[in-house]
Amino acid sequence: MELKDCKVLICDDSILARKQLKDVLIEEGCGLFFEATNGQMAIDLYKKENPDIVFLDIVMPKVDGIEAVKAIKAYDNDACIIMVSSVGTQNLIKASIEEGANDFIQKPFVAKQISTILKNRVEG
């Protein structure tokens, strides 16, 4: 799939974190974005828009990232979900992967990490 056709869902309660990630993704060539500010909104948007890749924060109000992974994976077992969080403890990484997340990026991320993910998960 070409990146310009890739539908990306970004879920983070921080408007700044969403903007910073979106800037990197635009730089990489992505052009179709959906944004959610909490886990529940991400689940609803996923069901509505069926994105190709999801970038999901963990610590968020209402429904957190781990619960959101579980719900999205229950709806679509092929969903590609990348966790992006500052709380990269072994327990949380393990919980994310066990619920079905495909990868985990520790904040602060660098553009190269996002680029590699896109190459492996979307273009590859």
Add this chain to the structure above:
Amino acid sequence: MFTQLFGNYLLRKAIITPEELLECMTEAGKSHAKLGTLCIHAGLMSSAEVEKVYILQTHRDERFGEIAIEEGYLTQEQLDNLMEQQPPSYILLAQCLTEKGILNHDEVERLLADYQMETELYDLEMMEDHKDRFKKMVTHFCNFSDLRNGEVGVCYLQLLFNNLIRFIGDDFTPMDLVPFQEYITHYGAKQSIEGSFQLQSAIETNEQAAIAFASRYAGENFEEYDEFVSASLQDFLNLHNGLFVVNMSNSDAVELEIDAPEEIDNMLYAPDGYTYLLPLAFTFGTVNFLITFAK
């Protein structure tokens, strides 16, 4: 971090005023260490010898190093070694203090020695990146020894100072910690950490300092207080606390959880517990960090 804590020491001893320190920190950020200053701090020349070379420089068309060698104060080898070394950052603060006439070279040397004695730190060249010595400095600075989780507080502040330098800049001085019960905030964010111990922290500042802090953190040029500035304060707090939780998990096998950060603009902030105000005097303004330990 030695520079920032040495600045705090000078303030605590009322040797300089906050305004003088701020001015010197601003200058230090734009300066380069002079050879004379490096010679004094390396113990190769006395301040009187350096002054003499400066005077001779006004009569001769020669560089400092050339005159110092001719006068027998330095060897070529010593000069070459000095030129090759990256000077520690406190040298620039010391240089600004002397250039502005706030202290003379001898006074700076004596105060550096006094601070080293008080903190039991003797090798300044080694100190900048030395974890144990850094911990010793922070332990001496915060004096959390009466608290049940005092050791955790030291780790928390160590990481905070590192993250401030890493994500905002090193042009700040931590003022003394002040216990308090209530605080009226301007703009800021709070976040709780829970698990085998509880800790709540908050960041708070005025409008202009918030904009400057956020601009540095986000790498943007914000001009007014808006949702991005607010999000930057929350993100910095969230990032710092997240990294703290990761550190505690990796080094001490302590598993902690953090809540989502919350805005605390224009409110009476009165958390339940032992709370300390840590003012951080940046060159763009003061940013307050508020740390609460559960009772």
